[in-house]
Every structure is written in C-alpha cells, then in structure tokens.
Amino acid sequence: MALPYFTETRQGKVAFATVIALTLLNSGVSVAFSYVGRDFYSALSSKDPEQFNEMLLKFSAALTLGVPVSVFYRFQREKLSLEWREWMTARVLDLYFSNGVYYGVERGGVVDNPDQRIAEDVKSFTAFSLTLFITAVTSVIDLASFSAILYSIKPSLFLDIFAYALFGTVSTSYIGRRLGGLNFSQLKKEADFRYALVRVRENAEGIAFYEGEGTEGDEVGSRLGRVVENTGDVIRAQRDLEFFTTAYRYLIQVLPVSAVAPLYFAGAIPLGVVTQSTSAFNHILSDLSVVVNQFESLSQFSAGIGRLKEFLDEVQRQDGERDEGGILQLASATAPASKRASRPSMDRIDLDTDPSRLSSSTSPSSILNFSNVTVSTPDLQRTLVTSLDLSVPPLSHLLIVGNSGAGKSSLLRCIAGLWTSGHGTICRPPNGDCFFLPQKPYCPLGTLREQVLYPSFTNATDAEVLDILTQVDLSSLASRVGSGDAIAGLSATLDWSNTLSLGEQQRLSFARLLANRPRLAVLDEATSALDVTSERNMYEAVGKVPGITYVSVGHRPSLVEYHGVKLRLMGEGGWKVERRSEVEENGGEWEMNP
Numbered sequence: 023m024a025l026p027y028f029t030e031t032r033q034g035k036v037a038f039a040t041v042i043a044l045t046l047l048n049s050g051v052s053v054a055f056s057y058v059g060r061d062f063y064s065a066l067s068s069k070d071p072e073q074f075n076e077m078l079l080k081f082s083a084a085l086t087l088g089v090p091v092s093v094f095y096r097f098q099r100e101k102l103s104l105e106w107r108e109w110m111t112a113r114v115l116d117l118y119f120s121n122g123v124y125y126g127v128e129r130g131g132v133v134d135n136p137d138q139r140i141a142e143d144v145k146s147f148t149a150f151s152l153t154l155f156i157t158a159v160t161s162v163i164d165l166a167s168f169s170a171i172l173y174s175i176k177p178s179l180f181l182d183i184f185a186y187a188l189f190g191t192v193s194t195s196y197i198g199r200r201l202g203g204l205n206f207s208q209l210k211k212e213a214d215f216r217y218a219l220v221r222v223r224e225n226a227e228g229i230a231f232y233e234g235e236g237t238e239g240d241e242v243g244s245r246l247g248r249v250v251e252n253t254g255d256v257i258r259a260q261r262d263l264e265f266f267t268t269a270y271r272y273l274i275q276v277l278p279v280s281a282v283a284p285l286y287f288a289g290a291i292p293l294g295v296v297t298q299s300t301s302a303f304n305h306i307l308s309d310l311s312v313v314v315n316q317f318e319s320l321s322q323f324s325a326g327i328g329r330l331k332e333f334l335d336e337v338q339r340q341d342g343e344r345d346e347g348g349i350l351q352l353a354s355a356t357a358p359a360s361k362r363a364s365r366p367s368m369d370r371i372d373l374d375t376d377p378s379r380l381s382s383s384t385s386p387s388s389i390l391n392f393s394n395v396t397v398s399t400p401d402l403q404r405t406l407v408t409s410l411d412l413s414v415p416p417l418s419h420l421l422i423v424g425n426s427g428a429g430k431s432s433l434l435r436c437i438a439g440l441w442t443s444g445h446g447t448i449c450r451p452p453n454g455d456c457f458f459l460p461q462k463p464y465c466p467l468g469t470l471r472e473q474v475l476y477p478s479f480t481n482a483t484d485a486e487v488l489d490i491l492t493q494v495d496l497s498s499l500a501s502r503v504g505s506g507d508a509i510a511g512l513s514a515t516l517d518w519s520n521t522l523s524l525g526e527q528q529r530l531s532f533a534r535l536l537a538n539r540p541r542l543a544v545l546d547e548a549t550s551a552l553d554v555t556s557e558r559n560m561y562e563a564v565g566k567v568p569g570i571t572y573v574s575v576g577h578r579p580s581l582v583e584y585h586g587v588k589l590r591l592m593g594e595g596g597w598k599v600e601r602r603s604e605v606e607e608n609g610g611e612w613e614m615n616p
C-alpha cells in the first residue's frame with residue numbers, strides 16, 4: 023500500500039529523499055549536542071570559567087545550525103505525510119468511483135463504513151507509516167552513533183542495555199496483546215456511531231414527521247454505548263500495559279547513572295561523561311524499545327491497516343475490470359481517456375458468466391434489445407423475469423408496468439449494468455448516450471447550475487440553463503434562490519434535497535435529462551410526485567430531444583399514452599409485451615390495464 027506513491031510520482035521520490043537527508047542531518051545534530059553538553063558539564067564540574075565560556079559559544083553555534091535543521095526536519099515530514107495522504111486518498115477515490123465499485127461495495131455489505139476507511143484510515147496510514155519508517159531509520163543511525171559513545175565509556179553497559187530492551191519488548195507485546203483487536207473494533211464502533219448521526223441529519227424531516235426522535239435517540243445512544251464499552255476495554259488494557267511501561271521508563275533514569283557511578287566516584291571519569299553516558303544510554307534504549315514506547319500507537323496503526331486492506335481487497339473484488347496487480351493499481355478502464363479504446367455505438371451487457379448461453383446478435387433497428395434475459399435478485403432467492411425477449415425500435419418508447427415488487431426497477435438496474443445476477447444479453451447505447459432517472463431523486467452538492475448539468479457539467483451558457491429550467495416549469499426557481507436575480511440564482515448553493523419539494527426535485531431531474539441529451543432515457547417512476555399536467559409537460563419536453571427514446575416505469579394510467587410498447591411484469595418471472603400499433607390495428611384501446 024505504501025510503495026506506489028514513491029514509485030509512481032516524482033514528487034514522492036523528491037520529498038522522501040529530502041526527508042531522509044534531513045533525518046541524517048538531525049541525527050548529526052543530536053550527536054553534536056551530546057558532545058557539546060558533555061564538555062559543558064565537565065567545564066562546570068572542573069570550575070574552569072574560560073572553558074565554560076568557550077562551551078557557551080560552541081553551544082550557541084550548535085544552536086544556530088541545529089535549530090533550522092530540526093525545524094525543517096519536522097516540517098518536511100509533515101509535508102510529505104500530507105502530500106502522500108492527498109495522493110493516496112485521490113487514488114483510493116479513483117478506484118472507488120470506477121466501474122461502479124462504490125455501488126457494489128455498498129450493496130455487497132462486506133465492509134462497513136467505507137467513508138471512514140477513506141477519510142480516516144488512509145490519513146492515519148500515511149501519517150503513521152512515515153513516522154514508523156523514520157523512527158526505524160533514526161533508531162538505526164542513533165544506535166550506531168551512540169553505541170560507539172557508550173562502548174567507549176563502558177563495554178559491559180552496552181551489553182546490558184540489549185538484554186534490558188529485549189526484556190521490555192517481549193513483556194510489552196505479551197501484556198498488550200489484546201489492544202490490536204480492541205483498536206480494530208474501536209474504529210468500527212466510532213464509525214457506526216457517527217453514521218447514525220449522519221443518517222439523522224439526512225433524514226431529519228422524515229424523523230420529525232414520524233416524531234421518531236425517541237427511537238433515533240435510543241439507536242444513537244446504544245451505538246454510543248458500544249463505543250464507550252469498547253473504549254473502556256481499551257483504557258483498561260492500556261492501564262495494565264502502563265504498569266509495566268511506566269516502571270520501565272522510570273528505571274532508565276537511574277540505571278545508566280548507577281552503572282557508571284563507581285567510575286565517577288573513583289575519579290576515572292568527569293561528571294560530563296556521566297551525563298553523556300546517560301544520554302547515550304537513553305538514546306540507545308529508546309531505539310531498541312520502539313515497540314515498548316509506541317505499542318499503543320502501533321496497535322492502533324495495525325488496526326487501521328487491517329481495515330484499509332480489507333476495504334481495498336473488497337474494492338478490487340468488486341472491480342470487474344481491474345487487472346491483476348497491486349492493490350492500488352488502476353485498471354485500464356480508469357486510465358486517462360486518451361488511452362482508452364474508442365467507445366462502441368452499442369453496449370452489450372451480459373448477465374451471465376457462461377458464454378455458451380449468451381447471444382451476441384444485435385439488431386440495428388433496435389435501441390434496446392433483451393435476448394433471453396432472466397433476472398434474479400442478487401441473493402438468488404427470487405427470479406423476477408424469465409427469458410425475456412424484446413426489441414425496442416428507436417423512438418418507440420417502452421413502458422414497464424407491474425405490481426409493486428414485480429421487478430421493474432430491477433430490470434432497469436440490469437439495463438444500467440448495476441445488477442448482473444441472472445443470464446442473457448441486453449444491448450443498449452453506451453453509457454454516455456444513456457441517462458437514468460432513479461426512483462429517489464438525487465440532488466448533488468453544488469450550485470443550481472450544477473444540479474441542472476449533473477453529472478457531466480457540460481459547457482452551457484446561463485441562457486441555455488435558464489431555458490432548460492423553463493422547459494421543466496422551474497423558470498421561477500433561479501430568481502427565487504437568487505433573491506430576484508436569475509443569473510445569480512444559478513450560482514446559489516443550497517441543501518437542495520431538503521429545500522426543494524419532491525415534485526421540484528423530479529422536475530430538476532428532467533432538466534438534467536434535457537441538458538445531457540441522451541439517445542436512451544430510462545425513467546423510474548420519475549413523475550410519481552407530479553400532477554397529470556406537469557407529467558404531460560415533462561414528457562413533451564423529453565419528446566423534443568432529437569433522436570431520444572425513453573423507457574419508463576410507472577403505475578399511473580396517464581403514462582401509457584406517451585409510449586408505444588408496454589412490458590408487463592407478472593411477478594415470479596412471467597411477462598407480456600404489447601405494442602400500440604398491434605392493439606390499435608385490432609381495434610383495441612391503448613390503455614394501462616390489459
């Protein structure tokens with residue numbers, strides 16, 4: 023997970039090399055201060071003012087050089103960690119948004135709280151990986167430099183220190199072994215708690231109408247309870263560990279002094295050497311005791327890595343187009359547009375992985391073609407449509423009807439390529455030429471202009487956007503949100519989902535359809551909140567888009583007159599197709615009910 027940033031980007035390589043150089047310089051500064059400090063105390067103990075003043079000067083010189091090195095070392099580290107986080111988050115988002123992965127991850131339900139993994143786990147991964155790496159590098163450098171100092175003072179002390187650090191590491195790992203699992207649960211429980219609060223925010227009106235505050239409060243409260251319970255376990259495990267680590271750290275203050283004190287009492291070494299040996303001992307011991315000193319952060323780090331790895335594995339599993347390779351490797355489908363193959367005029371969606379059962383025939387006279395399509399629910403518990411064969415010619419609009427739960431929206435999910443459970447072949451124009459209006463209107467974050475142009479944000483003049491709003495009976499919206507100035511209103515940013523009425527949101531969806539001008543529009547109960555006149559206006563506006571064919575799902579009888587083909591789903595797999603021309607030729611009425 024860590025390597026790609028440094029192998030794929032020049033910026034990463036340069037920043038990393040700078041950090042390593044500053045790390046070496048900073049270690050040099052520590053060693054220099056150790057010698058200056060030694061001579062300073064020696065001058066003090068020998069009551070030599072001349073040498074003392076000279077050491078003060080040397081100390082000032084060391085300070086002048088050392089302070090910038092130390093400051094830039096820390097700054098560069100933070101900067102690298104920030105740039106790395108930015109790169110890695112962008113890469114994870116690329117993977118998450120490519121080939122419908124975010125939809126598959128959400129539906130799959132294998133990993134919880136993907137938002138937390140992208141926002142928090144990536145952040146702690148980049149920050150702590152760097153800290154850990156630098157700690158390892160500085161520990162090795164420190165170890166080499168201060169070992170030489172300590173060995174020159176007292177060789178046996180040098181061996182004792184290794185035994186002490188080994189004892190500390192083994193004991194800490196044993197006493198703190200529960201912390202890894204507890205920290206893993208902590209991340210999940212915190213994210214679950216936050217998600218419950220986000221849901222209340224997003225559904226505030228629904229909850230207020232139901233007066234569901236009590237139930238919501240109980241749910242949020244019980245999630246908080248789980249956070250508190252787990253945190254309690256974490257702090258108890260930390261307490262047990264700290265009995266050991268605190269004693270371990272206090273002992274360091276006296277151990278080296280006690281070891282060299284006999285030499286000092288015998289007059290073999292001056293006081294400065296005692297302080298230097300203490301400092302060298304502390305350096306070496308903290309180098310050897312990385313696990314003891316950082317155990318809590320290490321266990322949090324390993325929990326974060328575990329969750330991130332689990333998430334990236336799931337992303338890779340959901341991404342049918344990803345090549346084998348590194349966990350952060352982009353698939354060819356998400357490569358820059360210039361490298362992608364040119365787009366075919368028709369897309370073939372195969373619902374089956376068994377090629378022998380797939381038909382490859384496409385008819386030029388149809389804009390949407392179903393060949394032997396069987397649709398099952400993703401859990402394979404129900405078959406919603408069995409062996410559907412249907413060809414929809416261009417401009418011959420299709421209405422899909424049927425009882426609630428019969429599988430109408432599911433068939434649209436198959437057309438969109440969101441569901442692949444079943445078998446058969448669906449041929450339809452490629453993604454850029456298809457436009458889907460989902461059953462629940464969606465308003466992205468952004469300005470009114472972005473609501474209209476979503477998702478492509480094509481270049482459109484203010485006049486064109488206002489014209490589209492007029493076509494969907496929303497001419498007054500722009501001036502309303504712009505305090506009388508329609509042009510200013512196009513740049514207004516509101517919480518659209520909670521501000522606009524459901525009918526207004528549905529009309530805004532139609533505006534989006536008109537702005538994107540697809541060849542095939544798929545409308546899932548897109549006028550359910552509109553009155554019959556508005557519904558007519560919407561269909562008339564869509565009908566004026568040159569070359570457009572639409573497929574609608576709906577229950578309302580008034581819909582039938584805008585369509586030429588009717589597909590009725592009977593439930594449990596059955597279906598029936600009727601064509602307006604045939605019904606009328608036989609003297610029948612073209613109406614909703616058979």
Ligand SMILES: Nc1ncnc2c1ncn2[C@@H]1O[C@H](COP(=O)(O)OP(=O)(O)OP(=O)(O)O)[C@@H](O)[C@H]1O
Binds near residue numbers: 424431
């Ligand atoms: N992810 C899923 N896993 C299992 N079953 C599902 C899933 N999504 C939908 N279903 C089931 O599939 C059936 C068809 O759902 P679908 O949304 O297609 O119905 P519909 O005909 O559009 O209904 P409505 O008119 O009420 O919108 C329903 O019984 C639904 O519960």
